[in-house]
Amino acid sequence: MPTVLIIGAGLNTGKATAETFSAAGYKVAVASRTQKLDSKYPYYAFDASKPETVPTLFEKVTADLAAAGHTSRPENPFDMELEEFRRGQNINTTSPYYAAREAVRGFEKLGPSGLGPDGGSFLFVGNGLNTIALPGFMTFAVQKGATAHLIHNLALAEYDGKPYKFYYLDERHADGSYVTNDLSGIGHAKEFLKLAKDSKQGPWNYTFVSGKGYEKFPPVEVMAWNP
Numbered sequence: 350m351p352t353v354l355i356i357g358a359g360l361n362t363g364k365a366t367a368e369t370f371s372a373a374g375y376k377v378a379v380a381s382r383t384q385k386l387d388s389k390y391p392y393y394a395f396d397a398s399k400p401e402t403v404p405t406l407f408e409k410v411t412a413d414l415a416a417a418g419h420t421s422r423p424e425n426p427f428d429m430e431l432e433e434f435r436r437g438q439n440i441n442t443t444s445p446y447y448a449a450r451e452a453v454r455g456f457e458k459l460g461p462s463g464l465g466p467d468g469g470s471f472l473f474v475g476n477g478l479n480t481i482a483l484p485g486f487m488t489f490a491v492q493k494g495a496t497a498h499l500i501h502n503l504a505l506a507e508y509d510g511k512p513y514k515f516y517y518l519d520e521r522h523a524d525g526s527y528v529t530n531d532l533s534g535i536g537h538a539k540e541f542l543k544l545a546k547d548s549k550q551g552p553w554n555y556t557f558v559s560g561k562g563y564e565k566f567p568p569v570e571v572m573a574w575n576p
Contacts, residue, residue, distance in 0.1 A: 351375050351376070351545075352375060352377075352378065352410075353366075353370045353377055353378070353545070354380065354406075354407075354410050355367055355377065355378070355379045355380065356380045356381070356395065356397065356406075356444075356448060357380070357474075358379035358381045358385065358386055358390075359381065359385055360386070361532065361534035362474065362532065362533075362534040362537045362538065363379065363381070363385070363386065363534070364385075364386055364534060365534035365535040365537065365538040366534070366538040367379060367386055367387075367390050367538075369535070369538035369539060369541070369542050370541070370542060370545075371390075373542055373546075377390050377391075378391045378392075378410050378413070379392055379393070380392070380394075380395035380410075381394075381395060382395065382396050391410075391413060393406055393409055393410060397439065397440040398436045398439045398440050398444075399439070400439050400443040400446070400447050401447075403444055403447035403448050403451055404447065404451055406451075407448075407451035407452070407454075407455065411455060419433065419437055419488050419489055420485045420486055420489070421485050421486075421487065421488070422485060423484035423485050426484075426485070426487045426488075429488050434488060437488060437489070437492050438491075438492050440492075441489070441492035441493055441495075441496060442492050442493075442495040442496050445496045445499065446496075446499060448471075449471050449500075449515070452469065452471045453469075453471075453503075453508070453513065456468075456469035456511075456512075461512055466548055467545060467546050467548050468512030468513060468514060468548050469512065469513045469514070470513070470514045470515075470516070470544060470545040471503070471513070471514070471515045471516070472516050472541050472544060472545070473496060473500060473516065473517050473518065474537065475493055475497055475517040475518055475519050476493060476519055476520075476527060476528075477519055477521070477527040477556075477569075477572075478490035478493045479493055479494040479497035479498075479519075480554075480569070481569055481570065481571065481572055482570060482571040482572070483527075483571070483572050484573075496517070497517045497554065500515045500516065500517045500553055501517075501553055501554070504516070504550055504553035509550075512548065514544065514545075514547070514549075514550045514551075515550070515553055516544055516553055516555045517553060517554055517555060518537065518540060518541075518555045519554065519555065519556045519557070520532060520533060520536060520537065520556075520557060520558070520559060521556050521557070521558055521564065521566060522558070523558050523561075525564075525566035525567070525569070526572075527572065533559035535559075536559025536560060540555070540557055543562070552565070
């Protein structure tokens with residue numbers, strides 16, 4: 350039975366993803382600082398601000414089952430202190446790096462027969478900040494953008510031709526504008542499952558509209574401040 354580990358499992362996207370994958374026959378494990386979901390899902394305490402604990406998390410899940418964003422006022426983009434910047438970098442970049450590393454190690458250990466016809470998938474919830482300049486979100490963009498480059502390389506260079514898939518998911522409104530507080534949990538969950546079950550790598554920078562799927566939008570370099 351295929352297994353999915355949901356890191357940062359909350360009551361919106363995390364809950365919807367757990368329910369969707371469970372209904373599709375997956376074993377579901379969840380990891381977060383506090384347990385928020387139904388106890389039927391095996392829970393692992395995990396703090397993404399401590400990336401050095403990622404390998405231990407994967408070891409535990411394997412043995413058992415075989416996004417911090419900062420906004421600034423436009424007039425002061427450098428208001429984040431170094432320690433807070435490091436913490437955000439740990440959550441949004443360093444821990445995803447280690448998570449991807451451990452995921453690939455798991456894929457390699459399982460091999461093609463163990464992974465099955467769908468192959469292995471690493472899915473990261475991103476946003477438009479890897480390509481769009483938005484006043485007030487500079488530090489968050491640095492962190493998300495770094496992980497976008499990580500996934501870009503994994504998908505198209507490092508593991509091209511392997512049965513592994515890597516995606517940076519970026520939900521948009523139908524007009525291409527970015528999604529913030531109205532993020533669709535069930536919309537993400539459905540895309541996660543669709544991508545996990547597709548054996549071929551699709552567009553790594555996966556911009557999508559909830560209920561419609563992947564949409565390629567014209568590039569936008571900068572958007573206005575929208576507090």
